[in-house]
Amino acid sequence: MKKQTLLGTAILSLMLMLSGCQSAYYSAMEKVGVHKRDILIDRVEETKDSQQESQEEFQSALERLTTLINFDGGELQDAYNQLNDDYESSLAAANEVSSNINKVEDVADALFDEWSDELEQYKSASLKRQSSKKLAATQRQFSQLLSSMRSAESKMEPVLSSLQDNVLYLKHNLNAQAVAAIKGEFTNLKRDIQLLMNDMNKSIEDSNKFIEQMNTTG
Structure with a gap:
C-alpha cells in the first residue's frame, strides 16, 4: 500500500x-x-473570552514592539526577550481561539443535524412548521456568527507572521541598526493588528447577540 x-x-x-x-x-x-444547545452557548462564550484574551496579547505585543522601535538606552536583550514572550503568548492565544471556533462549529453541526432529524417525529404539522422556522432562523444567525469568527481568525495569521519575522530578525541582529530596519514593517503590522481588533470586536458582538437569541428562544 x-x-x-x-x-x-x-x-x-x-x-x-x-x-x-x-x-x-x-x-x-x-x-x-x-443538551447540545447548552454546550453550544457555553462554547460560544468560551470563544468570545478567548478572543478577548487574544486581543490583549496582540495589543501587548504591539506596545512592546513600539517601545523597542523607540528604544532609547538600556539593555536591548531584555527588550527582545519581552517581545519574544509577547509573541509566544499571542501565538498560544491565537491557537486557543482557533480550537474554540472548531469546537463551536462541531457542536452546532451536531445540534442542527439532531434538530433536523427530529422534525420528522412531529405529528402536528403546525408545531413542525414552527420548529422548522426556528431551526432555519437559528442556522442563519449561527452562519453569520461563524463567518465573523472565521474572518477574525484569518486575520491572526498575517499578524503572527509579521511578529515572528520581527522576532527572528532581531534574534540574530540585536543592535540599533536592526531595530531601525524593522521600522519599515511596523506600519503594516500596526494596520493589520487594528484590522484584527475590528474583526474580533465584530465577532464578539455577534457572539453576544447569538447567546441572547439562544437564551430567549430556548
Whole structure:
C-alpha cells in the first residue's frame, strides 16, 4: 500500500475516532441534562473570552514592539526577550481561539443535524412548521456568527507572521541598526493588528447577540 494511502487511512481513522468521541460526549452530557444547545452557548462564550484574551496579547505585543522601535538606552536583550514572550503568548492565544471556533462549529453541526432529524417525529404539522422556522432562523444567525469568527481568525495569521519575522530578525541582529530596519514593517503590522481588533470586536458582538437569541428562544 502506498504511503499516501496509508496516511489518508490514518487521518480518516483519527477523524472518525474524534467524531465518535464527540458523539459519546454529547450523549453523556444529555444523560445528565446538558443538551447540545447548552454546550453550544457555553462554547460560544468560551470563544468570545478567548478572543478577548487574544486581543490583549496582540495589543501587548504591539506596545512592546513600539517601545523597542523607540528604544532609547538600556539593555536591548531584555527588550527582545519581552517581545519574544509577547509573541509566544499571542501565538498560544491565537491557537486557543482557533480550537474554540472548531469546537463551536462541531457542536452546532451536531445540534442542527439532531434538530433536523427530529422534525420528522412531529405529528402536528403546525408545531413542525414552527420548529422548522426556528431551526432555519437559528442556522442563519449561527452562519453569520461563524463567518465573523472565521474572518477574525484569518486575520491572526498575517499578524503572527509579521511578529515572528520581527522576532527572528532581531534574534540574530540585536543592535540599533536592526531595530531601525524593522521600522519599515511596523506600519503594516500596526494596520493589520487594528484590522484584527475590528474583526474580533465584530465577532464578539455577534457572539453576544447569538447567546441572547439562544437564551430567549430556548
